[in-house]
Amino acid sequence: MKFAVGSRPWVIANTDCIWGDNGKGRLTNNIILAVMQHFLSLFRREPRIAVVRSLGGANAGHEVVLGEAKHARHVLPSVYHPNVWMIIAAGTVVHPPWFLEEVEKAVAFDPNVRDWIRISGRATVTMPWDRLEDRYREEALGRGKIGTTQRGIGPSYEGLARRVQNVHFAMLQRPDWTEEYHRLRGEAIGRLVRLYAHLPEEGDATSQVEASLAEIEDGFLDACAEIVQYVVECHELERIYEAADVAILEGNQGLGLHHLFGSRPFVTSAPTDPLSMASAAMLPPPDRVLYVAKCFATRVGAGPFPTKLDDPEATRLRETAREFGTTTGRPRDVGWFDLVFAEHALRCMAARWLPAEAVGLGITKLDCLDGWGGRVRLATAYDLNGSEIYHVPDDTASLARCVPRYAEYDPWSGPSEQCRSFAELDEACRTFLLGDWEERSGLQGLLGVRLRVATAGPQPENALWVDGDGRWLLPE
Ligand code: IMP
Numbered sequence: 001m002k003f004a005v006g007s008r009p010w011v012i013a014n015t016d017c018i019w020g021d022n023g024k025g026r027l028t029n030n031i032i033l034a035v036m037q038h039f040l041s042l043f044r045r046e047p048r049i050a051v052v053r054s055l056g057g058a059n060a061g062h063e064v065v066l067g068e069a070k071h072a073r074h075v076l077p078s079v080y081h082p083n084v085w086m087i088i089a090a091g092t093v094v095h096p097p098w099f100l101e102e103v104e105k106a107v108a109f110d111p112n113v114r115d116w117i118r119i120s121g122r123a124t125v126t127m128p129w130d131r132l133e134d135r136y137r138e139e140a141l142g143r144g145k146i147g148t149t150q151r152g153i154g155p156s157y158e159g160l161a162r163r164v165q166n167v168h169f170a171m172l173q174r175p176d177w178t179e180e181y182h183r184l185r186g187e188a189i190g191r192l193v194r195l196y197a198h199l200p201e202e203g204d205a206t207s208q209v210e211a212s213l214a215e216i217e218d219g220f221l222d223a224c225a226e227i228v229q230y231v232v233e234c235h236e237l238e239r240i241y242e243a244a245d246v247a248i249l250e251g252n253q254g255l256g257l258h259h260l261f262g263s264r265p266f267v268t269s270a271p272t273d274p275l276s277m278a279s280a281a282m283l284p285p286p287d288r289v290l291y292v293a294k295c296f297a298t299r300v301g302a303g304p305f306p307t308k309l310d311d312p313e314a315t316r317l318r319e320t321a322r323e324f325g326t327t328t329g330r331p332r333d334v335g336w337f338d339l340v341f342a343e344h345a346l347r348c349m350a351a352r353w354l355p356a357e358a359v360g361l362g363i364t365k366l367d368c369l370d371g372w373g374g375r376v377r378l379a380t381a382y383d384l385n386g387s388e389i390y391h392v393p394d395d396t397a398s399l400a401r402c403v404p405r406y407a408e409y410d411p412w413s414g415p416s417e418q419c420r421s422f423a424e425l426d427e428a429c430r431t432f433l434l435g436d437w438e439e440r441s442g443l444q445g446l447l448g449v450r451l452r453v454a455t456a457g458p459q460p461e462n463a464l465w466v467d468g469d470g471r472w473l474l475p476e
Contacts, residue, residue: 007242008242009050009241009242009244009245009247009283010245010246010247010287010288010475011248011278011283011286011288012035012246012248012286012287012290012473013249013274013277014028014031014250014251014292015255015349016253016254016272016291016292017291017292017293017349018255018256018294018338018345019254019257019297019299019300020252020253020256020257021254021298021323021326022292022298022364023292023294023364023365023455024250024292025062025063025064025078025250026063026065026078026364026463027292027364027455028062028064028077029066030455030460030463031248031290031470031473032049032051032081032084033460034465034469035047035246035248035470037469038473046083047245048244049245049247049248050085050086050241050244050248051077051084051085051086051247051250052088052089052248052249052250052277052281052283053075053076053077053088053089053250054089054249054278054280054281055091055271055277055280056091056092056252056268057074057075057092057093057095057152057153057156058094058099058126058151059074059148059149059151059253059268059327060075060252061073061074061325061327061328062078062250063326063458064078065458065459066080066459072326072327074102075092075099075102076099076103076117077248077250078250079116080109082110083116086106086113086117087118087119087240088117088118088120088230089120089123089237089282090122090234090280090282091123091270091276091280091281092123092124093124093125093152093153093157093160093270094125094126095126095130096125096220096224096226097219097220097223098151099119099223100223100227114230117230118230118236118240119169119231119232120169120232120234120237121170121232121234123168124157124159124167124168125168125172125224126152126155127152127156127159127165127167127188127220128213128217129155129185129189130152130155131150131151131152132192132213133192134148134150134151134153134154134155135150136192136195136199137154137196139199140195140199146266146267146303147266147300147302149301153270154268157270165184165188165191169227169228169231170233172224172225173228177224181221181224185213185217189210189213192209193206193209196209234282237282238282241282247283249277249278249283251272251277251292252268252270252277253268253272255349256299256303257272258271258272258273259271261273261344261345263303263304263396264396265396266302266304273350274289274349275349275350286358287358287475288358288360288472289349289354289358289359290362290452290453291349291359291361291449292361292364293337293342293362293363293364294321294337294363294364294365295364295366295368295369295432296317296321296335296336296337296365296368296369297334297335297338297341298323298332298333298334298335299332299335300325300328300330300332303396304396304400305335306335306340306379306399306402306404307335307337307338307404308334309334309335309336314333317334320368321334336376336377336378336379336404337379338404339379339380339443339446340382340389340390340392341379343391343446343447346447351449352448356450359449359450360451360452360453360472361447361450361452362451362452362454362455363433363443363453363455365455366412366416366433366456367415367416367456367457369411369412370412370413370415370416371412373411375409375410375411376409376411376412376432377408377409378408378432380405380407380446381404381405382402383404384398384401384403388405389402407441409428410428412426413426413428414426414456417456417457417462419456419464420461421464422465422466425454425456433451433454451466452470453465453466454466
């Protein structure tokens with residue numbers, strides 16, 4: 001692979017294989033650090049890196065801990081280094097006021113960050129009425145609600161698919177954008193009144209919708225005027241990629257929330273797999289894919305979660321592992337690592353058909369199970385209607401009836417957080433992670449994908465690359 005201007009960038013995808021919230025943000029930071037280190041030693045220069053979010057929106061909550069400070073990113077890629085491109089590509093849905101708030105926080109970290117942010121003119125704008133519709137829809141669904149993050153994600157993608165009310169960033173530069181906005185606003189109010197007039201509120205529906213909209217649209221048009229400075233055309237984005245040595249695709253949510261392959265309808269409204277991420281970014285298929293999961297499982301929002309733990313273990317794990325949503329603050333459901341689901345995820349992401357050296361696992365939060373008082377479990381099969389099955393049923397109602405069967409492993413002792421190399425982890429922990437490749441045991445052996453990195457604490461130095469330094473990320 002030649003790293004020269006005009007050649008295509010080397011593409012690394014960082015993707016989640018369960019229900020999201022597995023540590024992609026912090027791993028993006030570790031990937032950047034490893035790539036920088038290798039470039040400096042191999043080529044004696046800093047690499048040109050573009051980190052790209054190409055799907056999803058402010059529903060994501062990527063957290064990076066640096067020293068005492070905890071940073072949350074929602075749409076902006078998790079970049080904390082100067083001179084790294086932060087691209088928000090065509091498949092995303094972005095609400096301008098929230099985006100600008102995120103930029104302000106990033107500026108506090110790096111005053112020049114604005115020069116490195118670009119939004120595709122084809123990314124979809126989450127309109128104020130999309131937020132309102134997300135709320136009304138959930139209220140209307142009542143007990144059947146999805147438990148969305150209320151960030152207007154579903155309605156934004158619906159507008160895109162319906163081809164009406166679909167605003168993308170290039171439109172914000174039109175001279176008549178304000179009139180267009182008011183025209184769309186009138187249409188949206190009519191639609192919301194038609195669909196949700198039955199919701200139990202007092203007074204006439206039109207003025208209620210008007211009033212709720214007025215509350216959330218304050219400052220929206222100003223934000224639209226400000227955000228256009230970041231908007232680029234596809235050909236300009238291609239120039240940036242051409243000049244980049246490495247493009248890192250930062251994933252959204254996880255395969256369990258993929259709009260096709262997740263637990264429908266309890267999913268988000270976008271795909272979450274690395275091939276979709278690459279195409280929505282205008283990049284070729286990734287050269288390296290890191291599939292990220294915790295050493296246990298969490299889920300937030302409604303929908304089946306076969307390995308979910310009950311109290312008191314659930315509360316203990318949730319509190320030890322600080323499992324509360326970055327975007328919404330909701331307590332997450334917690335449970336054991338689900339190999340059946342992880343295998344489903346890898347299958348749907350075509351992991352088996354990619355070259356073995358191109359794929360890898362990243363397992364996070366090992367420190368949270370340090371000294372767990374009992375055996376650590378891995379779900380290896382489900383019982384469904386009296387039969388043992390090894391796959392995730394396509395019908396979510398069947399998935400909800402699956403009862404996991406577990407393999408048990410010895411707990412490990414810590415503090416793992418003090419380990420500075422993979423080899424220093426407690427042997428029980430390495431057995432749980434690596435097992436035996438030939439005999440198909442342990443997390444790696446059972447999934448048939450090599451473990452590349454494990455994390456045992458939130459700080460950058462708590463990421464332990466199995467090869468020592470993450471050289472795996474780059475070409476031979
Ligand atoms: P939406 O994406 O806000 O429409 O939410 C749909 C479902 O995806 C809900 O169950 C959310 O809790 C879940 N969800 C959305 N984004 C995330 C995320 O970043 N992490 C975990 N769950 C998420």
